[in-house]
Amino acid sequence: AQSVAQPEDQVNVAEGNPLTVKCTYSVSGNPYLFWYVQYPNRGLQFLLKYITGDNLVKGSYGFEAEFNKSQTSFHLKKPSALVSDSALYFCAVLDMEYGNKLVFGAGTILRVKS
Amino acid sequence: DTAVSQTPKYLVTQMGNDKSIKCEQNLGHDTMYWYKQDSKKFLKIMFSYNNKELIINETVPNRFSPKSPDKAHLNLHINSLELGDSAVYFCASSHPSSDRAGSETQYFGPGTRLLVL
Numbered sequence: 001a002q003s004v005a006q007p008e009d010q011v012n013v014a015e016g017n018p019l020t021v022k023c024t025y026s027v028s029g030n031p032y033l034f035w036y037v038q039y040p041n042r043g044l045q046f047l048l049k050y051i052t053g054d055n056l057v058k059g060s061y062g063f064e065a066e067f068n069k070s071q072t073s074f075h076l077k078k079p080s081a082l083v084s085d086s087a088l089y090f091c092a093v094l095d096m097e098y099g100n101k102l103v104f105g106a107g108t109i110l111r112v113k114s
Numbered sequence: 115d116t117a118v119s120q121t122p123k124y125l126v127t128q129m130g131n132d133k134s135i136k137c138e139q140n141l142g143h144d145t146m147y148w149y150k151q152d153s154k155k156f157l158k159i160m161f162s163y164n165n166k167e168l169i170i171n172e173t174v175p176n177r178f179s180p181k182s183p184d185k186a187h188l189n190l191h192i193n194s195l196e197l198g199d200s201a202v203y204f205c206a207s208s209h210p211s212s213d214r215a216g217s218e219t220q221y222f223g224p225g226t227r228l229l230v231l
Contacts, residue, residue: 043223101162102157107156
Protein backbone atom coordinates (compact mmCIF):
# COMPACT_ATOMS: atom_id res chain seq x y z
CA ALA A 1 0.00 0.00 0.00
CA GLN A 2 1.15 3.53 -0.74
CA SER A 3 1.87 5.74 2.24
CA VAL A 4 3.62 8.92 3.27
CA ALA A 5 4.92 10.01 6.64
CA GLN A 6 5.42 13.49 8.00
CA PRO A 7 7.69 13.07 11.00
CA GLU A 8 7.15 16.54 12.48
CA ASP A 9 3.85 17.66 13.99
CA GLN A 10 5.04 21.26 13.96
CA VAL A 11 7.85 23.30 12.48
CA ASN A 12 8.76 26.71 13.82
CA VAL A 13 10.85 29.15 11.81
CA ALA A 14 11.64 32.84 11.95
CA GLU A 15 10.47 35.08 9.14
CA GLY A 16 13.12 35.42 6.46
CA ASN A 17 14.78 32.11 7.33
CA PRO A 18 14.65 29.07 5.06
CA LEU A 19 12.05 26.45 5.91
CA THR A 20 11.82 22.72 5.36
CA VAL A 21 8.81 20.51 5.96
CA LYS A 22 9.71 16.83 5.77
CA CYS A 23 7.96 13.98 4.02
CA THR A 24 9.03 10.40 3.36
CA TYR A 25 7.18 7.93 1.22
CA SER A 26 6.67 4.20 0.88
CA VAL A 27 5.33 3.07 -2.49
CA SER A 28 5.39 0.22 -4.95
CA GLY A 29 6.34 1.52 -8.37
CA ASN A 30 6.97 5.12 -9.29
CA PRO A 31 5.54 7.62 -6.83
CA TYR A 32 3.21 10.45 -7.69
CA LEU A 33 3.80 12.89 -4.82
CA PHE A 34 1.98 16.07 -3.86
CA TRP A 35 2.05 18.90 -1.36
CA TYR A 36 -1.11 20.70 -0.29
CA VAL A 37 -1.57 23.58 2.14
CA GLN A 38 -4.57 24.25 4.37
CA TYR A 39 -5.04 27.69 5.87
CA PRO A 40 -7.28 27.98 8.97
CA ASN A 41 -10.92 27.24 8.14
CA ARG A 42 -10.09 26.92 4.47
CA GLY A 43 -9.92 24.15 1.93
CA LEU A 44 -6.84 22.39 0.64
CA GLN A 45 -4.78 24.25 -1.93
CA PHE A 46 -2.49 22.43 -4.33
CA LEU A 47 1.12 23.59 -4.06
CA LEU A 48 3.17 21.29 -6.26
CA LYS A 49 3.69 17.74 -7.42
CA TYR A 50 6.35 15.32 -8.59
CA ILE A 51 5.42 12.88 -11.33
CA THR A 52 8.61 12.43 -13.31
CA GLY A 53 11.55 14.47 -14.57
CA ASP A 54 13.61 16.96 -12.57
CA ASN A 55 13.99 16.10 -8.93
CA LEU A 56 13.52 19.74 -7.92
CA VAL A 57 9.93 20.79 -8.41
CA LYS A 58 8.80 24.39 -8.18
CA GLY A 59 5.31 25.31 -7.09
CA SER A 60 3.06 28.10 -5.90
CA TYR A 61 3.98 30.92 -3.49
CA GLY A 62 7.74 30.34 -3.90
CA PHE A 63 7.68 26.78 -2.57
CA GLU A 64 9.72 23.97 -4.03
CA ALA A 65 10.25 20.33 -3.19
CA GLU A 66 13.07 17.92 -3.80
CA PHE A 67 12.39 14.33 -4.78
CA ASN A 68 15.09 12.03 -3.43
CA LYS A 69 14.69 8.44 -4.53
CA SER A 70 17.55 7.01 -2.47
CA GLN A 71 16.18 8.54 0.72
CA THR A 72 12.52 8.08 -0.32
CA SER A 73 11.88 11.68 0.62
CA PHE A 74 9.97 14.61 -0.83
CA HIS A 75 10.72 17.55 1.46
CA LEU A 76 9.00 20.90 0.97
CA LYS A 77 11.26 23.95 1.05
CA LYS A 78 11.20 27.70 0.76
CA PRO A 79 14.30 29.94 0.82
CA SER A 80 12.72 32.73 2.87
CA ALA A 81 9.67 32.15 5.06
CA LEU A 82 6.83 34.63 5.41
CA VAL A 83 4.45 34.97 8.34
CA SER A 84 1.65 34.34 5.85
CA ASP A 85 3.11 30.88 5.14
CA SER A 86 1.86 29.76 8.57
CA ALA A 87 -0.59 26.94 7.85
CA LEU A 88 -1.06 23.17 7.89
CA TYR A 89 0.89 21.34 5.20
CA PHE A 90 0.05 17.91 3.85
CA CYS A 91 2.20 15.56 1.85
CA ALA A 92 0.29 13.00 -0.22
CA VAL A 93 0.88 10.12 -2.60
CA LEU A 94 -1.48 9.07 -5.36
CA ASP A 95 -2.64 5.47 -5.04
CA MET A 96 -3.75 4.37 -8.49
CA GLU A 97 -4.42 0.71 -7.77
CA TYR A 98 -8.19 1.13 -7.62
CA GLY A 99 -9.09 4.52 -8.96
CA ASN A 100 -7.00 7.54 -8.05
CA LYS A 101 -7.05 8.26 -4.35
CA LEU A 102 -4.76 10.59 -2.48
CA VAL A 103 -3.22 9.06 0.63
CA PHE A 104 -2.26 11.88 2.97
CA GLY A 105 0.30 12.22 5.70
CA ALA A 106 -0.80 13.42 9.11
CA GLY A 107 0.07 17.02 8.34
CA THR A 108 2.68 19.43 9.68
CA ILE A 109 1.81 22.77 11.24
CA LEU A 110 4.18 25.48 10.07
CA ARG A 111 4.51 28.54 12.30
CA VAL A 112 6.49 31.47 11.01
CA LYS A 113 7.22 34.14 13.61
CA SER A 114 8.14 37.73 12.88
CA ASP B 115 -16.03 31.54 -10.75
CA THR B 116 -15.16 29.13 -7.93
CA ALA B 117 -13.65 25.93 -9.32
CA VAL B 118 -15.01 23.46 -6.74
CA SER B 119 -17.84 24.66 -4.53
CA GLN B 120 -19.66 23.03 -1.64
CA THR B 121 -22.87 23.85 0.18
CA PRO B 122 -23.46 24.35 2.96
CA LYS B 123 -20.24 25.64 4.46
CA TYR B 124 -21.39 24.84 7.98
CA LEU B 125 -23.94 22.30 9.11
CA VAL B 126 -25.06 21.85 12.71
CA THR B 127 -27.63 19.14 13.33
CA GLN B 128 -28.97 16.68 15.88
CA MET B 129 -28.13 12.99 16.13
CA GLY B 130 -30.43 10.82 14.09
CA ASN B 131 -31.15 13.44 11.43
CA ASP B 132 -30.55 12.99 7.71
CA LYS B 133 -28.53 15.63 5.87
CA SER B 134 -27.01 16.26 2.46
CA ILE B 135 -23.91 18.11 1.30
CA LYS B 136 -23.69 19.30 -2.28
CA CYS B 137 -20.61 19.67 -4.46
CA GLU B 138 -20.23 21.21 -7.89
CA GLN B 139 -17.18 21.72 -10.08
CA ASN B 140 -16.85 23.90 -13.17
CA LEU B 141 -13.43 22.62 -14.22
CA GLY B 142 -14.76 20.17 -16.79
CA HIS B 143 -13.35 17.25 -14.79
CA ASP B 144 -14.74 13.76 -15.07
CA THR B 145 -13.80 12.45 -11.64
CA MET B 146 -15.02 13.69 -8.27
CA TYR B 147 -14.19 12.65 -4.73
CA TRP B 148 -15.29 12.95 -1.13
CA TYR B 149 -12.70 13.09 1.62
CA LYS B 150 -13.26 13.28 5.37
CA GLN B 151 -11.03 15.28 7.72
CA ASP B 152 -11.42 14.25 11.34
CA SER B 153 -10.83 16.26 14.50
CA LYS B 154 -7.10 15.48 14.37
CA LYS B 155 -6.95 16.90 10.82
CA PHE B 156 -6.36 13.46 9.32
CA LEU B 157 -7.66 13.22 5.73
CA LYS B 158 -9.07 10.06 4.22
CA ILE B 159 -10.82 9.21 0.95
CA MET B 160 -14.45 8.13 1.19
CA PHE B 161 -15.70 7.85 -2.38
CA SER B 162 -14.85 8.70 -5.95
CA TYR B 163 -17.01 8.85 -9.05
CA ASN B 164 -15.89 8.91 -12.67
CA ASN B 165 -18.52 10.31 -15.01
CA LYS B 166 -21.34 9.28 -12.64
CA GLU B 167 -19.93 5.80 -12.03
CA LEU B 168 -18.76 4.79 -8.54
CA ILE B 169 -15.05 3.95 -8.64
CA ILE B 170 -13.83 4.06 -5.04
CA ASN B 171 -15.90 3.09 -2.04
CA GLU B 172 -13.71 2.91 1.04
CA THR B 173 -14.83 1.31 4.25
CA VAL B 174 -17.57 3.80 4.98
CA PRO B 175 -20.83 3.05 6.83
CA ASN B 176 -23.71 2.55 4.44
CA ARG B 177 -25.44 5.49 6.12
CA PHE B 178 -23.28 7.52 3.72
CA SER B 179 -24.58 7.49 0.16
CA PRO B 180 -22.98 9.53 -2.62
CA LYS B 181 -25.04 10.53 -5.60
CA SER B 182 -23.79 11.93 -8.88
CA PRO B 183 -26.60 13.35 -11.05
CA ASP B 184 -24.05 14.43 -13.68
CA LYS B 185 -20.29 14.59 -13.93
CA ALA B 186 -20.17 18.15 -12.56
CA HIS B 187 -21.97 17.27 -9.33
CA LEU B 188 -21.33 14.83 -6.51
CA ASN B 189 -23.58 15.04 -3.48
CA LEU B 190 -23.20 13.24 -0.17
CA HIS B 191 -26.25 12.13 1.77
CA ILE B 192 -25.87 10.97 5.35
CA ASN B 193 -28.64 9.10 7.15
CA SER B 194 -29.12 8.73 10.90
CA LEU B 195 -26.28 11.07 11.80
CA GLU B 196 -24.04 10.06 14.70
CA LEU B 197 -21.73 12.08 16.93
CA GLY B 198 -18.72 10.49 15.23
CA ASP B 199 -19.78 11.91 11.87
CA SER B 200 -18.70 15.35 13.06
CA ALA B 201 -15.87 16.31 10.72
CA VAL B 202 -14.97 18.46 7.75
CA TYR B 203 -15.99 16.93 4.45
CA PHE B 204 -14.06 17.94 1.35
CA CYS B 205 -15.09 17.48 -2.22
CA ALA B 206 -12.41 17.32 -4.92
CA SER B 207 -12.20 16.78 -8.67
CA SER B 208 -9.66 15.76 -11.31
CA HIS B 209 -9.37 14.38 -14.80
CA PRO B 210 -9.45 10.58 -14.75
CA SER B 211 -7.03 9.78 -17.52
CA SER B 212 -3.44 9.20 -16.46
CA ASP B 213 -2.13 10.15 -19.87
CA ARG B 214 -3.49 13.66 -19.84
CA ALA B 215 -0.94 16.10 -18.48
CA GLY B 216 -1.99 17.37 -15.12
CA SER B 217 -4.73 14.81 -14.76
CA GLU B 218 -3.31 13.52 -11.50
CA THR B 219 -3.92 16.74 -9.61
CA GLN B 220 -7.01 16.89 -7.45
CA TYR B 221 -8.56 20.27 -6.72
CA PHE B 222 -10.45 20.67 -3.48
CA GLY B 223 -13.49 22.61 -2.42
CA PRO B 224 -13.60 24.79 0.71
CA GLY B 225 -15.04 22.04 2.89
CA THR B 226 -18.27 21.55 4.82
CA ARG B 227 -17.93 21.62 8.58
CA LEU B 228 -20.46 19.19 10.04
CA LEU B 229 -21.22 19.20 13.75
CA VAL B 230 -23.57 16.58 15.13
CA LEU B 231 -25.00 17.34 18.57
